Amino acid sequence: MMLGSVLNPVNSSVLSVSLVPIGAAFGAPPAQTAWLVSALYLATSIGQPVVGRLIDLFGPRRLFLVGTALTGVAGVVGMLAPNLGVLIAARVLLGFGTCSGYPAAMYLIRSEARRTGQESPTGVLTALAVTTQTVAVIGPSLGGLLIGVGGWRATLAVNIPLALVGLYLGARRLPVTPPAPRTEDRHPLAALDLPGMGLFAAALVCLLLFLMEPGAAQWYLPVLTVLASAAFARRELRTPQPFIDLRVLSGNLPLLATYARSLLAYIVSYAFLYGxxxxxxxxxxxxxxxxxxxxxxxxxxxxxxxxxxxxxQAIRAKLLVGSVGQLAACALLLTLTDASPVWMLLAVVFVLGVPQGLNGLALQNSVFHQADPERMGSSAGLLRTFGYLGAIVASAASGALFGQRADTGGLHHLSWLMLAVSALFLAVTVADRSLRGLGAGQGEPVPERTREDQT
Structure with a gap:
């Protein structure tokens, strides 16, 4: 579970130190190499809830194995890429391949919690948060090591052995869970809302393409986003087996607030990581x-x-301290210059490490307690979707504010954006009363809730 979950965040962060060498190798400025970041997040943002829904219906093992195999293939394609276009295609493939790890892990944790009656398996959730949020931070250091040993292509090739280990462990250790039972003489495949998935993907692609290159010339993309979103909402409200149950989700305001915080937190985290x-x-x-x-x-x-x-537990306290830590780190970025000593560079990193360790853990635990247990896979996937939407905003902002070169002036402009987003993160957290006492029932039996109960 931990290995599968870490594949996506590590591939997100390991690229941060290889953008400059890749740009030099292919003669591409930061505005073009930013597509390497956005391509991964575009694929992942669409794939996470889709794969999560498939996991809800058919169990995690098969989806995990297919996704891990696809990750290995993407590593081979990226390692041999002759130009930037093929490398971007490899990143798209990598995004879809790494979609299954986190929803599968959250599904298994929730199913085990229900089996054992332990409402808050904090030890396992903490281990998962460390791999999905914290270990991702080692990506730049790992990337620097790989580049020093084998060049930037090594940052793609590392997925090959990771995928092989994941396939072995997944086949040997992940439990075989029965798929969703037949209902009314219908095969579980009939429960797949393919039109809903297609409309969701269309709306998200149009939105993300606009965010990657905003401008008046792309006016049609927001229009298409609104049209596809309206058609998606109409479809989901009318179908008996929706891809995303908007009726339940719209009544779960605490979960929606958690998704909003994930969006804001990832904007700051990845703007720092890449910028x-x-x-x-x-x-x-x-x-x-x-x-x-x-x-x-x-x-x-x-x-x-x-x-x-x-x-x-203290989910609200973690989010409050994390938001203050983000504000402090962004303020420190404004003090940096071309001649800043190393100790100042490290001070910024140490300060940001506090919210990095708190926010991801608190957001994950929030979803664990707030989501419908029957849709844990897709709910966990949506958490990642909102997070990667924030990462795409951060990538687009970095490309726009840096332009042809990542200079100090561009860094300060990016810092002001991060400061504003951090302030909004704090405001949303302070205003959310549902966080008080969230997850306090550790050790209590998990109630058996049905769809009707949730509605």
């Missing part, structure tokens, strides 16, 4: 390996924070 790393290389003049080493304390701090606070 700060590129500035370290081009604005501050560090090598890819040195930039990766500077980011390493972020992983260490986040790991310590997640481990120390993981078994404490």
């Amino acid at each position: 700060y790393t590129q500035w370290l290389e081009e604005g501050r003049g560090l090598s890819a390996s040195q930039a990766g080493l500077v980011q390493l304390p972020l992983f260490a701090t986040a790991l310590v924070v997640s481990t120390l606070t993981g078994r404490r």
